[in-house]
Amino acid sequence: MRYCFLALGALAVVCTGCAGVSGTSGTTALKSTQHVAPPAAMLQHPGPMVDGPGPGVLGILAQPAAHSAAAAHAVAGMATQVTFLGQDGMSVGWLSDGMLARNQKFVPGRADFGQGAVYQLVFSDIPGEGWEGVSLYPTLEVRGADPNTMSYLQHNVVPLELTEDDLLHVSSNNMVTKVIYLPDPEHQARAIAGVETLVSTTLDPGVDPIQQAERLGTIMLVLRLGNKEMHFEDAQMVPQPDGSVQPVSMILDGFNGEHVPPTPVGLLPAFMGGVPGAMVAGMGAPGAPLPISGVGPTPVWGSPTSGTPIGLPGPPHLPLGGPAGLKSHTVRNLTQNKMPEPVDHLLIDVQHDPGYSMPEPVRHIQYSEKHPVYAPGEVSVPSGR
Amino acid sequence: MKQLMILSLLMLAVNPAAAQGTGDGFQPLNDRLPPGYNADVLRRIAASDSNWLQPVSVHLPSAGRVSVHAGASEAAATGMAPAQFAATPGFVYRLQVSEMPEFPEQTFYPSVELLDRLHPPAGLEHRFPVPIVFTMADFKAASEGLLVTRVVYLENPRVAASNDPLLRDRALSGDAQMNALAAAGRQGRPMLIIRLGGRTPGSGAAVSGFFGNGGQIGPSSAAGPDTGVARMGFPRRIQQVSARR
Known part of the structure; x- marks a missing residue:
């Protein structure tokens, strides 16, 4: 015992x-x-690297090919609208096709930036003492629309504010990283969705504002600002039709009516090639062709950069630059999922209250007739009948 | 036997929630999903008449011009508020609200995700539009950079019978984590989702689907004076609709 x-x-x-x-x-x-x-994000897709309708949507009812194609088209052409705030009158320019376009917008103003790319900006005419004739050259990283941020980005302009503190840190040789993110619902202070900003200079030493923002929500913009001088104004040597090479200035100015859209100076890894796109799962809509690997728009399976079962690029062959020596790698999914077994026999109990109440049905019918017998002359018959 | 009893008590103590009732069911649709996803799923499941044009009326705080876009930068219909148009359920449309006396310099572009349709008596379709009611608080929040989301639903007749029609502005939502679409589904039948922010079309808007994802727009005559409209004072609350005579 x-x-x-x-x-x-x-x-x-x-x-x-x-x-x-x-x-x-x-x-x-x-x-x-x-x-x-x-x-x-998972509701839209059954899993990483697999496209189509998510759980709760019957595959035969949905048309994953059409939906995913439309979604991909929307994301590919989607732009994030940014409004510049904080230093009224400051001009904002950017690099466009290798040319520096100054004075494209003025604070407060707004501009559209294609998603999934990094842009080179130039801030000029900064108000305040000590900034006369000085330009700043920050980079703006515009993240792609996530299912969590899609609604916000389609309906709202993302504020990007340059404060006095930011300029003070830049003048003190500090680098300022501003991360604008949309908080997850559990981190939202109020029911209406609004953005939050994390600034590297206001965080504790060693705290990465990007990692911190990714824990709290979904990042939409990352501004990196320092005091490095860029020399885009220097004339570049451009070959001429006659074979000579002449110095050509690559400066555009909005004051002269020269307005050009910003073009990326770099693409974010998620928008680069190399990792194949998501595959469409299921049979698709009735009549629609089945996706076959390598046929039509369906990418080829087996790209060596997608070596893990959860869609992440495979590990590099360490040491870098040496011969390939990796023999195996193991990824263990330690998530404690609670997935119930499928139902094989369904029992449904129904009950009406009150239930039907009817009288007992007729079980026995007894029918009898009595026929009187009359003697001749006992029944009178009216005349004429 | 005694050990078995002690073991049972022990397991109940370890997992006290086992004796409680079941929680809410799984809700695959959510108002936070990308615009158009909910309507697309519901349209495929319902498989309703694709030629049906659901009348929708737009009400502003005072006055203004309302245009509706159906996937193109050119407006499919324009009118002064309260404006009324008809659209195919299952698609997203973009409104253009301008010339409001409260915001003379601003133009707002709210989107309308039409989820479902009403079933009015034949020939009286235009007397029963789904009303979209914008308040001053909505536009003020949108101009401050916030995203206002409303779910308009047709109330369940059983619930409607027990509710006071003069107290329609019940606060049915409160926290940011609530699935407004599921909450509206518990009260009735969700008809549409309205999202209002401060963004303007910008460049390449038509390519990116800013003006909607297709669908048809048709004319609709103005609603009669007997169409009920509930005006809400707070954003992101479920807006109750009474579309009855």
Whole structure:
């Protein structure tokens, strides 16, 4: 009996201990009555690298090919609208096709930037002492629209504010990184969606504002600002039709009516080639062709950069630059999912209250007739009948 | 036997939630999904008449011009508020609201994601539009950089019978994590989602689907005076619609 209680006690310690460990390791302990819906990105796609309708949508009803193509087209052509705030009168320019376009917008003004790219900006005519004739050359990283930010980016302009503190840090040889992100619902202070900004100079030393913002929500813009002088004004040697090479100034000025859209100086990794796009899963709509690897728009499987089962690029062959020596790599998914078994027999109990109440049906019918018998002359018949 | 009883009690103590009831069911649709996704899914499931044009009326705080775009930068219909048009359910449309006396210099571009349709008596379709009611608080929040999301639903007749028609501005939402579409579904049948922000079309807007993702726009005569409209005072609250005589 003593050992029996000892075993029960050990069982209790194991059960409660597991809960404690999971709580301390960061895993959220859920009650059995609580359910967790996948994030919006997963609702759109069954899984990483697999396109099509997400859970809860029947594949035969949806048309993943058409939907995903439309979505991809929308994302590819989508731009983030940015409004520049903070230093009224400051001019904003950018690099466009290798040419520096100055004075394109003035604070407060707004401009559209294609998503998934990095842009070279130029801030001029900065108000305040010590900034006369000085230009700043920040870079603006415009993240692609995420399912969490799609609604906001399609309906709102993202504010990018340059404060006095930012300029003070730049003048003190500090680099300022501003991250504008859309907080996740659990981190939103109010019900209406609005953006938040993290600035590197206001965080504790060693805290990366980008990582911090990614924990709190979805990043839309990253502005990196320093005091490095760029020499875009220097004339470049351009070959002429006659074979000679002449110095040509590559400066455009909005004051002269020269307005050009910004062009990227770099693409974000997610928008680069190399990693194949998501594959369409399922049979598709009735009549639609099946996606076949390597046929039509369907990319070829087996790209060596997508070596992991969760869609991440495979590990590099260390040491870098040496011969390929990696023999195996293992990715273990330690997520504690609670996925129920499929239902094989469904029982539905229905009940009306009150139920039907009808009288008992007729079980026996007895029918009898009595026929009188009259003698001749006992029944008089009216005349004429 | 005694050990078995102790074990049962122990398991109940470890997992006290096991004795509680079941929680909310899984809701695959959410108002935070990208615009057009909910309508697209519902359109495929409902498989309703694709030629049906659902009348929609737009109400502004005072006055203004309302244009509706159906995927193109050119407006498909224009009128002064309260304006009324008819559109195919299952698509996203973009409105253009301008010339408001409260915001004379600003033009707003809210989107309308038409989820479902009404079933009015034949021949009286235009007397039962789905009303879209914008308030001053909505436009003020949008001009401050916030995204206002409203879900308009047709109330469940059983709920409508028990509610006071004069107290329609019930606060049905409160926190940011709430699925407004699911909450509206518990109260009735979601008809459309309105999203209002401060963004303007900009360059390449037509390519990126800014003006909507297709769908047809048709004319619709103005609603009669007996169409009920509930005006809400707070953004991102479920707007209740009474489209009855």
